[in-house]
Amino acid sequence: MSDKNTAPMTDLERLRHSTAHVLATGILRIWPEAQFAAGPPVENGFYYDLELDHRISPEDFDRIEAEMRKVIQENQPFERMPVDRKRALDLAKEGSLAALGPRSVPSKFKLDILQRIPDDEEITLYRNGNFTDLCAGPHVATTGEIGGFKLTNVASAYYQGDESQPQLQRVYGTAFKTEQELNEYFARLEEAKKRDHRKLGRELGLFHIDEDVGPGLALWKPKGAVIRRELQNFISEELRKQGYTEVFTPHIGKLNLYRTSGHYPYYQDSQFPPLVEPEVLRHLADEGCSCATLANMLKDGSVDGYLLKPMNCPMHIKIYASSPHSYRDLPVRLAEFGTVYRWEQSGELGGLTRVRGLTQDDGHIFCTDEQLQEELFRTLDVGIRVLSTLGLTDFRARLGLRDPDSSKYVGAPEQWDKAEQALRQAAKKVNINWSEEQGEAAFYGPKIDFVVKDVIGREWQLGTVQVDYNLPQRFDLHYISSDNSPKRPVMIHRAPFGSLERFCGVLIEHFAGSFPLWLAPEQVRVLPISDKHLEYARKIEHMLSEIGVRATVSDSSDKIGAKIRLAQLDKVPYMLVLGAREEQAANVAVRSRSRGDEGVVSALQFVERVQREIKEKKLE
């Protein structure tokens, strides 16, 4: 493994890493020619990458696991063996590393890894039974310590994570100290799957992705649209308080605009192809222009076209630039729920968390160097307030810095230093924990991202705050300073939710579909015991609707138990059971989705309560 900043392994990681060795041992007993690369522990288990002509499929797992069980029963001790470089190289060359013994071909990946180990570093081998592997360790004492394990899936991965390197098979598995813990893990996994936003999205009728519309292009159904609208209203209100002004911009813009910004052609691969004007297209067709020629003409600018916008910022910049600005006007804060389109790779699409058309709660701040610090602070502050209102506290902040030895960035190093420092200061001031990661910056500046995990443990970037010294320069933006000279403003890109699609996807899983009252598509369902009380039920429904509460009446001929069941399955926060007793006294019998029967109150009391809870954005 090339990972240098190796934190000490936890006991569980050590166990899993050892299980990876057992996996390799098992595979070699079946396919002695297998060539192994890296086999580390990962979040929920371990994997081992290998090259093998035989395509390992889940059907092979039984066989492999059976061999692994034997290795565990043999209770083989793990033996640590420091060796000198020469010895290790010899073993690799004779094929003995990650092998059960010498083979006719070298252990090529191990040989390669060996050659990457710095001279001053100790080289160790680990042996269990007759399996020897190049490995820094550590390991458990014996294979017998592995109480429960299971292979989970097989996937492919490039050697060293590099697309130009050979593609390997990656066998994933997990392991625990006991069989019981293993079973609990899978039970938890099953539970988590029930919260999958793709499943809930369908069950609750929130959104739909249709093959004929296109992959990664989400359709928001009425109930999902309610949630999105509420979120938009919420964020709009927060932004208004922060002095933002809202703007609207179109979905397409000239290619030239994005040439100026640098988005085209830098990120051409992740954009929908440009649109060309009909006359131009016809003209070129008459000349027998090929697609390749057209593509080149678009690239070099001899033909212009339109781009489905991959970013809102150039248009916001044009709004800023459309009128002169004095230092007295700054900061200028423009916000828009802007829909952008990106050509995500087909294999990466999924549900709402990775789409090709997404609406950002975008905003751009144009300010002076002196204002930068304060603006960053305020921006981070809003982001955190938004997340905590929703009870989303399980996120981490990531300060994305530039990769010092990469040429993909634009702008001067001094500006980058300044921007990175400003972000650090702002993060300190809002008092969040953050981790700094090199190479995670945008191409135009450093940023802070809010990152959360989904039900299966995958991390997704939500909100983001980015400093940009680059675009103001590319678009030659300025303001008139107090000494009457033109100065360059600094830009901040910010989107506390990131995209509404991804954010809603994460929220669906966060709430497991049980949205807090203020967000719930249906807030109250009125359930008459029989249709003798339908009229009263409708009266209550009207009373609620009048004040903007989303309420419906369950007017089927189902028994009350069935009506309740359906409302529970639809995850409606409040149910009002209405029969003769309630009707006579103008009361309602309140049932909460999460707390069950809450007893009888007057209709008026309930209305006030619901109104208050919505206003407070109360969480359960």
Added chain:
RNA sequence: GCCGGCAUAGCUCAGCUGGUAGAGCAGCUGAUUUGUAAUCAGCAGGUCGUCGGUUCGAACCCGACUGCCGGCUCCA
């Protein structure tokens, strides 16, 4: 985009070694008028993802495509 897996009714799934499809729920109709998670009965619903091939015959075997799922890579 790459590797692997999957694709049967709106949903969840069944369909033995090839003999042109079944259930539950949802839906519709009728009956029932009910007190805190499923009232009963009847009806309707599928060119088995698409296209091609093998075969007397394909949901089932083969191929291509599309989409989905899990990884990888990428991510302004």
